[in-house]
Amino acid sequence: MRVLIVDDEPLARARLAALLGECEGVEVAGSVSDGEAALEAIGNLQPDVLLLDINMPGLTGTALAQRLAGRLVPQVVFCTAYENHAVQAFELGAVDYLLKPVRLDRLRDALLRARQRLAAAPREATSYLRGRLRGEQVRIALDEVICLLAEEKYVVVQHRGGQLLLEESLRQLEETYPDQLIRLHRNCLVPPQRLLGLKTLSDGRVLARLGGTQLTPEVSRRNLPGLRKLLRMT
Known part of the structure; x- marks a missing residue:
C-alpha cells in the first residue's frame, strides 16, 4: 500500500516516514509540504492513502479532502495537532483522525482500516x-x-x-x-x-x-x- 505524506512541518513528515517504515506492507510514495503539491503528487504517484495535516498554508487539508471526497483512491487519514476538526473530517469520508504526536499503534490501526476499505470497495472494469x-x-x-x-x-x-x-x-x-x-x-x-x-x-x-x-x-x-x-x- 502506497502512502503519501502531506504536512508543512519537516519534522512531522520525517516522523511519519519513520513510523511508516515500521508498518508491514507499506511504501512511502512521497512526502510534500502543502495541498497544491499534494494534488500534483496524487496525479503523478497514484498513492493509496494520504496522511494529511489540516492547518497548512494555501490549500488546507480539509479543502484538499473535500476535493477528493467520494473517490475510492486515495483514502485520507488526518494527522493533526487539533481535536476540533474531527467531525468535519469524518463527514468528508476520512478513514481516521490521528492526533499528533502520532502513535505507531494508532497509525497501524488507521492503515488497516484504509486497507479494508480499499479491499471492500467494488472495482470498475478497466477500459x-x-x-x-x-x-x-x-x-x-x-x-x-x-x-x-x-x-x-x-x-x-x-x-x-x-x-x-x-x-x-x-x-x-x-x-x-x-x-x-x-x-x-x-x-x-x-x-x-x-x-x-x-x-x-x-x-x-x-x-x-x-x-x-x-x-x-x-x-x-x-x-x-x-x-x-x-x-x-x-
Whole structure:
C-alpha cells in the first residue's frame, strides 16, 4: 500500500516516514509540504492513502479532502495537532483522525482500516484504448491516459509510458467514454481525475493543470464553466 505524506512541518513528515517504515506492507510514495503539491503528487504517484495535516498554508487539508471526497483512491487519514476538526473530517469520508504526536499503534490501526476499505470497495472494469505504435496494434488502459490531442488525421494519446496513435475522432471517444473523458477544448480530452486546476493568464486565456505531465492544454470558453464546476465538486 502506497502512502503519501502531506504536512508543512519537516519534522512531522520525517516522523511519519519513520513510523511508516515500521508498518508491514507499506511504501512511502512521497512526502510534500502543502495541498497544491499534494494534488500534483496524487496525479503523478497514484498513492493509496494520504496522511494529511489540516492547518497548512494555501490549500488546507480539509479543502484538499473535500476535493477528493467520494473517490475510492486515495483514502485520507488526518494527522493533526487539533481535536476540533474531527467531525468535519469524518463527514468528508476520512478513514481516521490521528492526533499528533502520532502513535505507531494508532497509525497501524488507521492503515488497516484504509486497507479494508480499499479491499471492500467494488472495482470498475478497466477500459482500454486501442491504437498503433510504430505500426503495431497495442492497447493502453484508460487509467494510464493523461490526455488525448487531435492532430491532423489521428488522435495522439499521451500516457504514462509515452504516446499512442488512435484512428477514432475525439467526438467518437467522448461518446464512447462519457464518464471517463471530459473535453477541455475542441482538440483535447482528458480523464477527469487528471484535472488538478486551472490557471488564468494575463491575456485572459485559461490553461489546465494536469497530473502526470508538464503539458498545460488551453481550455475553451465554452467548456470553462463545466470544468470549474467539476473542480468545486471533486
